[in-house]
Amino acid sequence: MTSVQKGISQKILSNIVASVKSLQDSGDIPEETLQLKFKNSRNDGNCHVLDARKSLDDSHLPTSSYRTRWTKVIPLKINIFIWRLIMDRLPSRINFALKGFDINTNICLICSVGGDLRDHTFIFCRVANTIWRRIRIWTAIPWPDSFIITEDAFDWMDSSNDPLSKKTHIYSIVAATLWWLLRFRNDMLHENGTIKERDLFVNIRLSSFAWLQARSKFAPTWTTWLCNPL
Incomplete structure (x- = not known):
């Protein structure tokens, strides 16, 4: 100095x-x-x-009844994102408005119907709802018809009696889905147009597979992952 x-x-x-x-x-x-x-x-x-x-x-610092999840299967930045998501500390328009910022509109950037808040963006928005439906078909397991709030996805995984390998695969899929929904939302915010809605499902499968290949001893082959990920 x-x-x-x-x-x-x-x-x-x-x-x-x-x-x-x-x-x-x-x-x-x-x-x-x-x-x-x-x-x-x-x-x-x-x-x-x-x-x-x-x-x-x-x-x-904010507190929550939900334990912090630090999973080695997914990258550190995704772990931090999941933590912020569960704590509802993502920079959504409604969160900014609650902090006193002057926001022109609180409408969802993607569907222009609901509010730009956590559970709408990741659960109820048209795009999110479509993606979760495709995830249920792809994994061929009885996922809940819809999660009421974002924490429901993690509660559902924690309560499962599935073996560790299956839980690891499920967690990577859920994390990748939430991550790409965030990226799509942010891409809409900044009007980049680099992430297409039609590519979201493909990107989710690619990211979750890449994480497992790099970090998990339960990594599947690409063909198996496409046909039967669990």
Whole structure:
């Protein structure tokens, strides 16, 4: 950091401290709200970075009754996407509107019928509904007619008594389906036109197969995957 940058940073920090002090003196901010209280995990009377981080995480990060899924079969970025999806932390128009952003419209980018929110985009939208129907035909297993909310897909997989190899294949298919629905939606948002609706099902089969080939000991052959993936 140059001396100029350092000077600017110190000036900004001084202005912030002065502003907070002014608000505190005016009584607009109770003094106790300015005090960070951390639980001491070591009981040694000192404040540790680990305790501060845990307290901040507990107070600011979203919580959910659904366990975090980190599956080695799928790429890391897909794991992160699935986590954000379950937590409903994807940047949809309705989520932006709920945060106070000025959004021109909340209508679904794909079908222009429902709202641009998680469960519509990935379950009820015309394109999503068509894709899930094709997935049920391809896998030839009794998938639920429709998932009420996105978490239902994972609840359904967790409750299955199928062997691990079959569960692994199912999970890769579900993850690939959700991922390509997101990519299609984002492609519509940015008006790129690079992802065609007619190609979604093919891309789902290609991606899920590629993940299994690269990361799973239960990887099938391409012919088997096309005819009987489970």
